[in-house]
Amino acid sequence: MSKREIGYKNKPVYVVDVLKTDDGIFSCPNCDSIIDPNDESEVTYEILEIHGILDAKMKIKELDSLIIGCKKCRSKIKLTNLRKKVEYEK
Numbered sequence: 001m002s003k004r005e006i007g008y009k010n011k012p013v014y015v016v017d018v019l020k021t022d023d024g025i026f027s028c029p030n031c032d033s034i035i036d037p038n039d040e041s042e043v044t045y046e047i048l049e050i051h052g053i054l055d056a057k058m059k060i061k062e063l064d065s066l067i068i069g070c071k072k073c074r075s076k077i078k079l080t081n082l083r084k085k086v087e088y089e090k
């Protein structure tokens with residue numbers, strides 16, 4: 001467990017399907033705080049875990065799912081279907 005994750009210990013994990021969101025923007029299922037994953041400033045959320053296919057340099061080649069933490073209520077939110085999302089944008 002990383003340092004970042006300690007604040008989220010024993011918190012529920014909500015699942016959000018990015019295909020059902022508007023451009024990836026959604027409100028936290030617990031506290032309704034607006035979370036925009038395109039905003040990389042990490043003011044409203046922070047990335048806890050990245051799941052995907054790695055290349056030889058251990059860099060993410062294809063994103064599959066992300067677990068982010070809502071900074072307001074400290075809920076964990078799992079974003080699914082990210083790979084499909086990338087295909088949609090091509």
Ligand SMILES: [Zn+2]
Nearest residue numbers: 028031070073
């Ligand atoms: Zn929240």
